[in-house]
Amino acid sequence: MSSFAYQKPLRAITFICAAPQAQSVSLVGDFNNWNPAAHPMKQTPDRSWLLTVELKHGHHRYAFLVDGALTLDPRAQGITRNDKGERVSLVPVS
Amino acid sequence: MRKPSASRRAPQPKPKKANPAKAPRIHPVIIYPFKQSADYSDLQALYELVNRLDRDKKRYARPITVMDRKTHFSMTEDAAFHDFRQNTVAKCSDILDAWCVDTCQMWYSGLGAAFEKGSPDDVYWLIPGDFNYGSPVGQEVLGDIHDLPEIIMELDQDLCIGEIATDHSNPKHLIDTYGTFALLYNWFPAEAQEIRQFTEQPRSEFFAVRHSFLREALAQRWYAYEQTVVLLLQAILGGKRISRFFVGHISDLPEGRESLAAAMQQVERTERVLKSAWRERNHSRSGWIEQYRALENQSGQVRRAAITILQHLLG
Numbered sequence: 001m002s003s004f005a006y007q008k009p010l011r012a013i014t015f016i017c018a019a020p021q022a023q024s025v026s027l028v029g030d031f032n033n034w035n036p037a038a039h040p041m042k043q044t045p046d047r048s049w050l051l052t053v054e055l056k057h058g059h060h061r062y063a064f065l066v067d068g069a070l071t072l073d074p075r076a077q078g079i080t081r082n083d084k085g086e087r088v089s090l091v092p093v094s
Numbered sequence: 095m096r097k098p099s100a101s102r103r104a105p106q107p108k109p110k111k112a113n114p115a116k117a118p119r120i121h122p123v124i125i126y127p128f129k130q131s132a133d134y135s136d137l138q139a140l141y142e143l144v145n146r147l148d149r150d151k152k153r154y155a156r157p158i159t160v161m162d163r164k165t166h167f168s169m170t171e172d173a174a175f176h177d178f179r180q181n182t183v184a185k186c187s188d189i190l191d192a193w194c195v196d197t198c199q200m201w202y203s204g205l206g207a208a209f210e211k212g213s214p215d216d217v218y219w220l221i222p223g224d225f226n227y228g229s230p231v232g233q234e235v236l237g238d239i240h241d242l243p244e245i246i247m248e249l250d251q252d253l254c255i256g257e258i259a260t261d262h263s264n265p266k267h268l269i270d271t272y273g274t275f276a277l278l279y280n281w282f283p284a285e286a287q288e289i290r291q292f293t294e295q296p297r298s299e300f301f302a303v304r305h306s307f308l309r310e311a312l313a314q315r316w317y318a319y320e321q322t323v324v325l326l327l328q329a330i331l332g333g334k335r336i337s338r339f340f341v342g343h344i345s346d347l348p349e350g351r352e353s354l355a356a357a358m359q360q361v362e363r364t365e366r367v368l369k370s371a372w373r374e375r376n377h378s379r380s381g382w383i384e385q386y387r388a389l390e391n392q393s394g395q396v397r398r399a400a401i402t403i404l405q406h407l408l409g
Binding site: 058059061077078079080081087090092 | 340
């Protein structure tokens with residue numbers, strides 16, 4: 001219900017990817033046309049990768065590109081497929 | 095002065111407006127608990143949500159509550175039940191009274207009735223009634239389950255399955271692990287793996303489905319039970335777009351929990367429906383009966399093993 005009642009334009013969502021051995025991790029999704037260069041993630045001192053992105057209200061498909069490999073988010077609230085038929089994660093933004 | 099009736103102008107038919115494309119709507123279908131709890135707080139919380147849905151007429155069709163006649167007749171003398179039915183349930187939803195062999199037939203009746211009122215872009219949303227919605231976690235779930243039909247609409251999906259958190263000793267989880275998936279791997283091994291990529295709860299009672307897929311599913315069903323398994327199989331076999339979404343840490347009410355006998359019945363039903371679905375799909379192939387008999391033999395072993403395990407865990 002709340003998602004219909006309050007149409008907030010943008011909300012900051014933080015993504016965390018636990019890939020301590022990775023050389024590079026980026027966030028890809030519908031919101032950046034699955035562009036690997038659009039949202040590079042930054043490694044934190046505990047070696048996980050972190051990025052905060054402002055997303056529009058609704059449901060977004062996304063995944064992590066860990067050293068080039070499309071990787072599901074184990075913390076994601078949902079799973080679906082992208083337009084290529086690959087399994088990807090789902091995040092609701094309300 | 096009042097004009098004589100002869101001189102009254104007959105009401106002119108209003109010029110018909112061009113029929114603008116109807117905005118897609120969501121049809122909530124609530125499955126009223128088979129066994130009525132003496133405490134109405136969970137249902138009260140659920141129907142507060144249903145009331146809000148009913149008021150948002152642009153987005154939602156009039157909700158439908160499916161109530162088994164056996165539930166109704168078992169409560170004939172209960173004033174609180176009649177008061178709740180009349181003053182809460184009926185105020186915000188159309189009650190569909192139906193004689194049903196089990197909950198899945200209630201789904202079938204409710205989704206079918208909603209489908210008849212629907213349009214090609216509409217989405218149908220099943221809401222089971224027998225969960226602890228009145229608890230703090232239940233309230234959270236009520237705030238989130240609207241995601242299921244919204245995912246269908248926003249991401250152009252055919253089926254969205256809702257998952258709840260269960261521990262490993264939960265009867266539903268045990269039935270799925272040792273019964274449902276074991277039988278699925280026997281009869282539909284490739285499809286079972288695909289289903290498991292999306293959900294660990296192939297009998298989830300939380301889901302939303304697109305109009306076109308519901309039309310296919312309603313037309314193809316041979317059995318009234320284990321409908322989510324049937325829907326998932328049909329979705330995989332038909333190349334439909336499936337999503338899974340976590341709806342929260344909710345649990346079913348004690349009145350509806352599975353005893354060993356109920357668990358055995360669910361495993362047996364799953365086997366029957368899978369046999370039927372397999373035959374339906376393969377009977378036109380030559381030599382299908384030999385393969386069927388081999389699978390049936392294995393299926394019996396799987397079922398017996400599942401029931402033995404469930405007996406140890408639930409008996």
